[in-house]
Amino acid sequence: MKKFLAYTAIAIGSLAVLVLIGVFVVSLFQARLETSNERLESREEERSSLEDRWLDAHENDESVTLVIEDVSIDQSSGTLEWSDSQGEGGIVYFSIASDDSIIFSEADSEFPKNMPSYPQYFREAIIEEMDK
Structure with a gap:
């Protein structure tokens, strides 16, 4: 009976460690995705402002x-x-x-x-x- 409890405790502990590792990996991917989205958003804002300035400068050139x-x-x-x-x-x-x-x-x-x-x-x- 003691062996069964020991093996069960080891299995539960291993599963808990795997879950913690999974949570850590998912949080890393989420942080990386948020960083990429922020960079993409800043690029889109910059591109939009460049387009707006170009359109303002060439507004009457049609x-x-x-x-x-x-x-x-x-x-x-x-x-x-x-x-x-x-x-x-x-x-x-x-x-x-x-x-x-x-x-x-x-x-x-x-x-x-x-x-x-x-x-x-x-x-x-x-x-x-x-x-x-």
Whole structure:
């Protein structure tokens, strides 16, 4: 009978230790999850404030129109002249890779500052010129 009680006490003690270890592991995961959620929340707030500032700065720019003046291609490179309705303008230098992907030369080119979607329009004009 004493052996039975001893074995039962050891089994109950082992289960209690396992439960305590489980509680400890779960609390560690919960703390890590809370920390990750706090970091994610702060990043979302920062991104939201950046978006708000950008929208405030570019609030009235919807009336700006981009005009592609000229596209000239010489084998695997070329230039694109552009202007916009605010009187800005410039030249963009680009090269065409063997897989027909278009690479803009960041260092030499003058890009529109107030129109974030200009690469789409530039690519469309260059592809149209390539198809001629």
